Amino acid sequence: MTTLISGTNIGRSIDRLEARDKVTGRVEYVHHLRLPGMLYGKILRANVPHARIKSIDVSAAAAVPGVYRVVTIDDIRTVIPHPYYGPAFHDQPILADGKVRFAGEPVAVVLAENKRVADEALGLISVEYEELPAVYDEVEAMTSPVIVHDELRPASTFPDLAHLKGRRGTNVALDYHLLRGDPSAAFQTADHVFEHTFHTQPVMHTPMEPFVAVADASDGRLTLHTASQGPSFVRIEIARLLGWPENRVRVKVPFLGGGFGAKLYIKLEALVTALSLLVERPVKVACTMEEQFFVVTRHPCTIAIKSGVTRDGRIVARTCNIVWNGGAYADIGPRVTQKAGLTAAGPYDIDNVEINSYAVYTNRPPAGALRGFGAPQTAWAYERHTDMIANALGIDRLAFRHKNLLRDGRPQASGTIMQDTALDTVLDRAAALIDWNQAFDRGTGRIRRGRGIAVSFKGITTPTTSVAIVNLYGDGSCGLYVGTVDMGQGSDTVLAQIAAETLNMDAASIRVIHPDTDVTPYDMGTLGSRSTFHMGTAVRLAAEDANAKIAALARELNVPPNSNIPLQELLRRKYGMQAGNIIGVGSFIPGYEKPDANGQSRKATPFWGVGAAAAEVEVDTETGQYTITKLINIADVGVAINPRMVVAQLSGAAIMQLGFTTTEDMLFHEGQLTNGSLADYKIPTLLDLPQKFINEFIASRQQDGPYGAKGAGEVTTLALSPAIGSALADAIGANLPNLPLTPESVFQALKAIPQNAQPGE
């Protein structure tokens, strides 16, 4: 199973470079950072979902002993005249600007030398609101007279979102369309047409280290210490807000206590910047766990899929209409809408496809990226739909998938030719591990059993750039300078393994220099399974550049080729002492072709994420309670650079998605979140692991990946939910169209079955 190139750094399960610091508790997080003279900011959040702010009275709060200053948007404007930010739209004000658009939106900040004093003073701020009608449901928001933003102001930071246009009088921030072939004609000729609608719920990343940032502005320069997944973007966006050149903004990121897509783009950074500029002291803002739910979430969405199928089970046409509930601010929702739109028809070979995907504003907390950029939501829909068709036609669910699967060399819905996608292999491995071809006892009484299977894929954000620097010092030791953020996925270790392989060194001896925009070069962001592929390639190129420079130095010193003189000796000969550097630079941007008006492109993704899952469940048909007795996740990660670490990542992502499948659901009542804490919002614990839980990668190779590798951070979040949904449907004979799959929803589905067809009767 393990692709091991013996005697090298690739395919070796070395320990994380920072392992000792993590088990001794000494590892560095922004969470712990305190600077001399630092003030603490606490955020007052709106308690109404949609309202005009009539007045804010901060006098009582400002009078509390120990309070340094209370800040509203009027103060912010004195240092940042146009205080709106965002990666796709410049729609989010640093603090509410005359209007609030969701309950939980930041309205004012208390700055104090002590966070408890700040917290206490918050309660003394009085805000008078004039409430407005609000819209919460994404489908309703498509046509609602309630408009969340009067005017849409697109940013133009990223090339894949460059076509966004300013609009008025609509909640639709972006619509993505893909058309291949002639679906309407194909539906006419199909023997069967199936149409189903699915829904997914809002969930939150809940990293254990909540959002935190520290800004230190002085003398026309700014240093930001932030728990961010994208230091380069933070610098660009903060420099834009300030009207400063990038070189006056320094962004430093140590380790992150989890990210999962939450800590991308701008979260607290613009706020702490403005606060520090205002008071000319370092300022720290750290969210509580409860506040995290108001910062960013995963999009709930409504997905309608229609398929035309021939009598013998070939899918000939498919349309997908997806509405994404983006909440009050776009964040990266437009990219989610686009990227997940691309693969919304599933990993199937269908000649006629139409996809319409809409990013919609509502009066809910903003939604953004969460481990899959929307692909887990669409996979829930297309894989459940696939099962329902197979069952209706009386074809085995696995056989139906095999009959329609996209294979390498065939065009995906965008026209991009599939390459290095082990879809058949992952599906077959999942089927084998769940004994799909063996007889299965579904039970007859109160306890029923079922099994399910699913396969899925995702495209990768593109085009994006990574730059890496390999710096070999006078003694021959190596520093690796990368903007990739190690948030737990193990990028420091994997990138060191790639550098070491190219430099012929031991990975454990390499020092990885953490993101510091004064020092480390540009990287688009640690997101969307891109780091191993993109930064890994940049690191390999940087190391090759260093090797070429070492060879050039040897030639300059008239050292015969292959004489194996160590670098430190070459540098000593050149400089007469232990001195000098060899600096190798590598930069990587994958091939890309901008999609045409119909979403057609010859290169829509640098690579494909590919995974399959299989599950077995046992259901108590009296109560709806169920147990996942077996859960299998199979991924195509290309060549595994560090097998043990990648399996842990696959397993971790699967358990996270298990929470999103079974228990996690942000509940709202009239726009107010009612379960925003770990007391009421239940994430998986050790007790929630399936009885049998297998996570594997299959043997494969990404031809253009660094040493054959590709990204793996999201791939087990895709097929898991539909595999469990498939197993539940198999057990109870009814389909649950909506996530999460709670015992209550199972019970309701059982109740809805006509009495004479009830299982357990």
Added chain:
Amino acid sequence: MRSLGNDVTTPRFIKFTLNGRAVATHVMPHESLVDVLTERFDLRGARESCGQGLCGCCTVVVNGKAVSGCLSLAWLIDGATITTVEGLATGASLSVVQQAFIDTGAFQCGFCTPGFILMVTQLLETYPDPDDEHIRHYLAGNLCRCSAYPEIVQAVRLAADRRKKEWVAS
């Protein structure tokens, strides 16, 4: 339970043993143990995350018992013996549990790791040979969002084995 009386604004002077050393500090009556360890003693191992005693990231051992540092008032630990994750290693030598976490790769981001390590240490001191079910229940109050749970169970098994071997050898 000690009583604070009506005076909630005067700092208290407390003395306690922290990772084997006698220490003293002034604390306000409302200050939590995790804040005092972080802000007065610059310890990073206990971290506040959920702030409700639900996640275990702020776990601290007080008089031999693991507690949530975010829910413990600092002034109440006057005279107590406190162990944090920083007190587990002896010089360069990691504890059996710490080493087992490295050898099984039982963490990703590491934010919850000190809490888990303290709980596992207490588990093995109380029950040297736990089965998987016991391990899962004992550690159910510690949350890991990276979900390194299967590896954590492996770490506990490995640490239990090594402790047994050490015990046999001695």
